[in-house]
């Protein structure tokens with residue numbers, strides 16, 4: 681077992697929301713941090729018992745055909761048919777087949793990135809993962825530009841692209857997709873029935889405009905497998921966030937993993953306000969009972985791994 685629970689406590693962490701940022705003090709980027717190769721390899725091996733990122737990163741063409749029926753992961757009673765478009769966009773082989781990178785950056789979407797000056801550092805990593813089509817151009821100084829894989833929950837189409845209500849929004853999304861320029865676009869298409877139409881719209885746009893992206897659609901077992909791994913390590917998450925999913929996958933093909941933009945707290949370490957996302961006005965939602973995520977708990981686990989040298993968390997300015 682990899683010890684990821686802070687202080688070795690076996691009970692789920694109790695979240696005191698009054699002043700969390702103080703408890704999560706992380707050393708500045710310049711402070712000493714040493715990669716723990718042995719631990720990283722041990723974690724990779726353990727995660728491999730639950731899932732294999734090379735396979736689970738995407739369903740492959742050979743395993744489905746148009747018309748096949750899929751039950752949504754979180755709405756088991758609802759189903760979808762594999763459309764011709766979806767089938768066409770399924771990769772033939774894993775986009776991560778035989779991939780190994782020296783260093784990877786996973787860029788979360790917290791406002792803690794603003795004024796971090798981390799853009800240059802992020803762009804030096806061999807493989808850069810971003811979440812939910814977060815914009816980069818206007819924030820390049822703080823978040824960088826390099827994108828090798830970007831996720832896109834279907835809800836992004838609603839939140840950031842007004843459900844493509846008119847030509848202007850369709851064009852905006854199209855431009856964003858074109859800017860990906862050959863990167864992997866990772867779309868969780870089978871998670872919840874609410875995403876059905878949005879996934880179809882995006883698929884259609886990609887095919888119609890011959891957008892240069894490599895689409896990937898995570899396997900049906902990935903979410904449960906990731907949750908299973910963390911539960912086994914006493915991290916009692918409800919539903920893993922995109923960021924945690926990406927870290928869990930990255931352990932398979934990245935030697936060293938660097939996290940930026942992971943900070944699910946409204947105040948920074950100096951008690952200054954932090955936006956929930958660096959690019960929009962979304963408010964902190966994880967405090968609501970309805971929210972499926974347990975971000976502060978995930979953060980604790982990641983912080984513990986940071987302290988053990990299995991990953992590096994940067995939550996302040998880069999050098």
Ligand code: CTP
Nearest residue numbers: 788789790811812833921922923942943944956
């Ligand atoms: N994140 C964080 N602190 C924040 C915002 C985000 O640590 N204040 C991390 C989380 O790991 C999150 C990732 O950055 O998964 C990407 O952010 P976001 O797009 O908000 O992802 P999710 O909340 O997972 O997406 P969704 O709301 O669609 O489930």
